[in-house]
Amino acid sequence: MTENRPQRSVKRTLPARKRIALVAHDGKKTELLEWAARWRDTLAEHELVGTGTTAGRLSASLGLKVEGLMSGPLGGDQQIGARITEQRLDLLIFFWDPFAPQPHDPDVKALLRLAALWNVPVACNAASADFLASSPWLGQPYEMAIPDADAWVAARNPQ
Ligand SMILES: O=C(CO)COP(=O)(O)O
Numbered sequence: 001m002t003e004n005r006p007q008r009s010v011k012r013t014l015p016a017r018k019r020i021a022l023v024a025h026d027g028k029k030t031e032l033l034e035w036a037a038r039w040r041d042t043l044a045e046h047e048l049v050g051t052g053t054t055a056g057r058l059s060a061s062l063g064l065k066v067e068g069l070m071s072g073p074l075g076g077d078q079q080i081g082a083r084i085t086e087q088r089l090d091l092l093i094f095f096w097d098p099f100a101p102q103p104h105d106p107d108v109k110a111l112l113r114l115a116a117l118w119n120v121p122v123a124c125n126a127a128s129a130d131f132l133a134s135s136p137w138l139g140q141p142y143e144m145a146i147p148d149a150d151a152w153v154a155a156r157n158p159q
Helices: 026-038 052-062 076-085 105-117 126-133 149-156
Strands: 009-014 019-024 047-050 066-068 091-095 142-147
Touching (some): 019 026, 019 076, 026 091, 047 076, 076 105, 091 126
Parallel strands (some): 019 047
């Protein structure tokens, strides 16, 4: 009986130009906009994506291209989770609101679970986002370990 978690890992290299998701709940949008304004020049070096409302506000206030996915309550968190699973996202900055239950709380939890699973760096508030944005790894390739998905499937399908 194999333990019910991936037993092997493989290397994944994050590119120098990161694909960064920016997301904030309504009660945290102002904080995220203020944070992003401080880091505008840094963010401009990377590819930005966000849930619908957050992306629209960031794009307008920063004057940068921010790809807009679906709004969070309509499935945007799940779209970002899918990108993480497909190794198409490198960093998640998600100012989730600890004081406001969301209609899509299961989606929020699912997104944070996938980020933890796939070893994606996550910032949940301005201080952690400062640490990520000031990291020397932000502008360089970064090698990390992720679960070996092929080995996981093979172990569950013994010949
Ligand atoms: O709800 C969100 C994340 O869970 C964010 O969605 P919006 O950016 O559309 O407000």
